[in-house]
Amino acid sequence: MPSQTRQSTARKSVVLAAALALTAGLAVTGARADGGERPATNARAAAPWTAAWAASPQRPSIGFKPNWSEAGFDDQTLRQVVRVTEGGDRARVRLSNAYGASPLHIEAATVARTEGAKGAAVEKGSLRRLTFGGKRSVTVPAGEQLSSDAAALGLDRFDSVTVTLRLARTTGPATFHAQSFATSYRAQGDHVADTGGAAFRESTESWYYLAGVDVRGAKRPERDAVVLFGDSITDGFASSTDRNRRWSDALAERLAAAGTPRPVVNAGIGGNMVLNDSAWFGDKSTTRFARDVTNLPNAGTVVILEGLNDIGFSETDKPTYKPAPVVSAEELIDGHRKLIRAARAKGLKVVGATLLPLGGSDHYGKHAAAVSDAFNTWVRTSGEYDGYVDFDKALADPQDPERIRPAYDSGDHLHPNDAGYRAMARAVDLGSL
Known part of the structure; x- marks a missing residue:
C-alpha cells in the first residue's frame, strides 16, 4: 500500500527545481544479456542508485494464467503497477528485451505515483515523462536491457509506482515475468500520459519488459x-x-x-x-x-x-x-x-x-x-x-x-x-x- 506520509511542500519544490537540471537528459545505461551494465557516459549518471523493486525476466510462454507474452503488443499502451521498498527524489526504470527476437521500440514512457493502492489511474501532478539518453523514445536491442534517465519523481518507501509504456509498433513475443500477483493494464492507442484509468480496459497478472525500478536521493x-x-x-x-x-x-x-x-x-x-x-x-x-x-x-x-x-x-x-x-x-x-x-x-x-x-x-x-x-x-x-x-x-x-x-x-x-x-x-x- 502507498505510504501514509507524503513529502512536504518544501521537498516537492526542491524536486521540481531539480528537474531543471535534469532536462538535458542523463546517459542511458545499457546492459549486456548477462545483466552487466555498460559504463555510464557522464558523472551524474555514475552517481549511486539502489534497486527499489525488481522482477526477473522470462521467455514468452503460455504460463499459469492467460497472458499477453506470446502475442505481444501492437499500437497499445501498457500500464504496470509495482511497489518500491525504498524512497528517493529521483527514479529510473530498467527495461528488458532479454528474450525478444527483434529490437523493442518504446515510443514513449512515463512514471508516476499510483492513485490509491491499485488500479490504472495515477496521482495527478506526479506523472513524469521518461527519457533515454535525453530522448523520449528508445529501441532496446534483442537480448539487452536499458535504464532510463533519472526522473524527478519523489517517492516514499512503500509507495506504489505506475510505469506506462507506449508500444506503437508490433513487438512480437514479449519478455515478461509470468506471475506478478499484481494487475497490469492495457489500452488501445496512445494513453501514455493519461492520469485516469478509463482507457485501460484489459488486464493481466504478469509484468512485461519491466525489470526494475531504481531510486536515488539521500545518501544510503x-x-x-x-x-x-x-x-x-x-x-x-x-x-x-x-x-x-x-x-x-x-x-x-x-x-x-x-x-x-x-x-x-x-x-x-x-x-x-x-x-x-x-x-x-x-x-x-x-x-x-x-x-x-x-x-x-x-x-x-x-x-x-x-x-x-x-x-x-x-x-x-x-x-x-x-x-x-x-x-x-x-x-x-x-x-x-x-x-x-x-x-x-x-x-x-x-x-x-x-x-x-x-x-x-x-x-x-x-x-x-x-x-x-x-x-x-x-x-x-x-x-x-x-x-x-x-x-x-x-x-x-x-x-x-x-x-x-x-x-x-x-x-x-x-x-x-x-x-x-x-x-x-x-x-x-x-x-x-
Whole structure:
C-alpha cells in the first residue's frame, strides 16, 4: 500500500527545481544479456542508485494464467503497477528485451505515483515523462536491457509506482515475468500520459519488459539492498493479488518496523530450478544469478531459497516439466555451492535457506523427502553459507513436521498463504542480513 506520509511542500519544490537540471537528459545505461551494465557516459549518471523493486525476466510462454507474452503488443499502451521498498527524489526504470527476437521500440514512457493502492489511474501532478539518453523514445536491442534517465519523481518507501509504456509498433513475443500477483493494464492507442484509468480496459497478472525500478536521493549505506532469490515461494505464489503479501514484502516491512529499513527486491521465478532450464520456468539459477542478483544496483545480501522443483518435478504427474531428472542431494548442494561462489565473487553476503515442508503436495515422494532432509541438514550444519534461515522449522506443522502448518498452508501443501509468508519474514534473524 502507498505510504501514509507524503513529502512536504518544501521537498516537492526542491524536486521540481531539480528537474531543471535534469532536462538535458542523463546517459542511458545499457546492459549486456548477462545483466552487466555498460559504463555510464557522464558523472551524474555514475552517481549511486539502489534497486527499489525488481522482477526477473522470462521467455514468452503460455504460463499459469492467460497472458499477453506470446502475442505481444501492437499500437497499445501498457500500464504496470509495482511497489518500491525504498524512497528517493529521483527514479529510473530498467527495461528488458532479454528474450525478444527483434529490437523493442518504446515510443514513449512515463512514471508516476499510483492513485490509491491499485488500479490504472495515477496521482495527478506526479506523472513524469521518461527519457533515454535525453530522448523520449528508445529501441532496446534483442537480448539487452536499458535504464532510463533519472526522473524527478519523489517517492516514499512503500509507495506504489505506475510505469506506462507506449508500444506503437508490433513487438512480437514479449519478455515478461509470468506471475506478478499484481494487475497490469492495457489500452488501445496512445494513453501514455493519461492520469485516469478509463482507457485501460484489459488486464493481466504478469509484468512485461519491466525489470526494475531504481531510486536515488539521500545518501544510503553502500551495498544495503537485500535480494531474495528463488522459485515460486519467493515469487509469492498464492499470495493475495494487488496486496503485496509476498515474503519479500513482509521482510521489507519488518525491517522498516524494526528501525533498520533496507531495500528488499524479489528475484523469484515460479517453477525455477537450480540445475535445469525450462521454457516456462526460466533459466536455471546459475545462469540467471548475475543478471537477477549480483548486477542489481547496490545489492549487498542475497537470500537463496531454491531446490523444491529440482527434487519435486520428478514426483509429480503434471506435464509442465517432463521428463524431469531425478536429482540427488549431492547434485543440489553442488548447485548451491556455485551460487555461493558467484555471490562472494561480487562481494555479496550470501544467506541460505532450508526448503519448506512439502508433505501432501504433488512434489512429495520418498525420494524428494530424503533429498530435502539431506539438503536441509547441509544448510544447517555445513557452515558454507554466511548464515541461514530455517524455513523448514518455522513453517512445519508440529503434529506432522513433513507438512506445512495448516494455518500457513495456501491449500496445495506446497506454497504458503499470506500468513505463511509473514511467518517466513519473522523467521529471519535480521542481524544475519
